[in-house]
Amino acid sequence: MKIISSVSEMQIFAEELRRSGKRIGLVPTMGFLHEGHLSLVRRAREISDAVVVSIFVNPAQFAPGEDFERYPRDIERDKSLLQSEGVAVLFTPGSGEMYPQRFSTYIIPEGISSVLEGKFRSTHFRGVATVVGKLFLIVQPHAAVFGQKDAQQSIIIKQMVRDLNFNLQIIVAPIVREQDGLALSSRNVYLSPEERNDAPILFQALQKAEALIHTGETDAAAIIHEVEKTIRGKKTAAIDYVAVNDAESLTEMTTTQTGRPVLISLAVRFGKTRLIDNIIVQQ
Ligand code: AMP
Numbered sequence: 001m002k003i004i005s006s007v008s009e010m011q012i013f014a015e016e017l018r019r020s021g022k023r024i025g026l027v028p029t030m031g032f033l034h035e036g037h038l039s040l041v042r043r044a045r046e047i048s049d050a051v052v053v054s055i056f057v058n059p060a061q062f063a064p065g066e067d068f069e070r071y072p073r074d075i076e077r078d079k080s081l082l083q084s085e086g087v088a089v090l091f092t093p094g095s096g097e098m099y100p101q102r103f104s105t106y107i108i109p110e111g112i113s114s115v116l117e118g119k120f121r122s123t124h125f126r127g128v129a130t131v132v133g134k135l136f137l138i139v140q141p142h143a144a145v146f147g148q149k150d151a152q153q154s155i156i157i158k159q160m161v162r163d164l165n166f167n168l169q170i171i172v173a174p175i176v177r178e179q180d181g182l183a184l185s186s187r188n189v190y191l192s193p194e195e196r197n198d199a200p201i202l203f204q205a206l207q208k209a210e211a212l213i214h215t216g217e218t219d220a221a222a223i224i225h226e227v228e229k230t231i232r233g234k235k236t237a238a239i240d241y242v243a244v245n246d247a248e249s250l251t252e253m254t255t256t257q258t259g260r261p262v263l264i265s266l267a268v269r270f271g272k273t274r275l276i277d278n279i280i281v282q283q
Contacts, residue, residue, distance in 0.1 A: 026141035031055035061127030195270035198234035
């Protein structure tokens with residue numbers, strides 16, 4: 001596995017891969033890898049000849065007071081995991097490489113970036129879109145794989161690809177969970193034993209919502225109420241939001257009687273740790 005930390009070196013290598021007819025698959029991450037990330041790598045391997053994984057804890061997507069400094073990092077462990085997955089290139093640029101002095105051009109997604117997560121993290125998707133756009137230009141992938149775990153992020157990226165004519169395919173892979181249903185996340189290591197014990201309630205609540213829809217409930221407010229009631233049963237949980245949206249357009253749904261896939265998403269704080277999760281209900 002080649003390890004590259006310079007933008008120009010990555011661009012030259014990507015150019016060489018393309019010239020030799022290789023299909024490039026990109027998996028952007030912030031590192032501290034888990035099985036969720038590795039599932040994306042495996043998906044990328046299926047559809048490309050050379051997989052590039054980027055590890056970059058992107059300061060632009062963290063607001064002041066969020067966990068940028070304490071975000072978990074273990075680059076040596078990440079390297080050996082990626083090595084055994086047959087990754088061609090690990091791209092690990094430093095902050096100065098991605099945001100050199102006088103950096104001043106951002107990609108600002110409008111509309112759908114101000115709902116859900118955007119209401120709580122107003123500059124988050126500007127940071128995400130900017131870094132992902134830069135990675136697309138640096139790595140020149142034919143395809144990039146993202147996780148359904150960050151549902152709104154993958155919708156915003158797809159929109160950006162359409163709007164700015166990036167010439168690549170976006171693939172969204174399913175959420176990988178622990179045995180007890182907790183969605184894998186690099187941030188799960190922050191949870192205290194008690195919080196970790198309570199956290200599987202998120203998926204249980206989402207499954208309840210799915211069951212409600214399948215038994216004929218169509219009122220979004222009633223579904224949200226049930227999810228919130230379930231989560232409030234755990235004393236370490238504090239809800240930021242529970243929402244019901246169209247899974248493709250993110251339009252808020254007041255009724256699920258649309259026949260379209262429904263995205264039920266939530267963000268819940270356990271102490272200082274903010275977790276997000278979601279489920280898509282096909283009708
Ligand atoms: P992150 O390192 O948190 O920026 O995540 C990098 C990519 O991995 C994103 O596309 C995430 O949606 C995806 N991802 C994170 N957790 C999971 C998971 N549990 N299952 C599937 N994909 C995930």
